[in-house]
Amino acid sequence: MTEFESLGLKSGIWQGTLRRSTPPGRLILVHMGTRVTDARATAQADGSWRIAVAIPTEKLSDGVQTFILLEDNGKDNEPPQVGALRLSSLNIVAGEPLDEDMRAEIDLIRSELDLLKKELRRLAVS
Template identity: 40%
Template sequence: MLEESRIIAGRWEGVWAGASEPAFQVVHQARELPGLACDGLGDGRWRLSLPIPVELLSDGVQTFLLQADGERVGHFTILSGQPLEADLRAELDLLRAELDLLKRAFRRLCVETAG
């Protein structure tokens, strides 16, 4: 299980909890990235570290998958450049606003029909 994940100084770092040393790959657009380091921390925990290649950073959303035996076990995402029209954060804000509107309408309907 991936316990922690962060990006600092151009490196992705994560902490994995598992019984034995993991055999991971980090994949970006179906290409495995070189340089993933794995260091034991004790108690079945492992620090993973990967330099993020600058040539992969461009406008938009870049998603990096952490895989073990072809199965996704984690990921990290980098958003950079011009704001995206379909930015997921903006979409989430719109969904929250719509949900609040629906909740108010439902509550009003419940009050009106209860009396």
């Protein structure tokens, strides 16, 4: 069984630990259905593999960008193979328009919570 644990994004490098006894195949980063770059796997003393991949800055823009880490048996510059194993995904959220959407959602949740509190108080009194 493959287990990938994301260690997060720091300085543009997404890292994680892959716990398995066998070395991984080709590890590729995919964005919007297109192969972006290869990830690097380094053997660790405990038998796991440290995975690291740089997130290309040219792929970042306003909105939500999803990067998917896949493993397959393809060659260097080939696109991802059908049936590639999805190890994990990384969502990056950026941009001011998105901030406004999030604020609106938080305001809506607050108002619904206030309504719920009023109803619970009304029910507790009766």
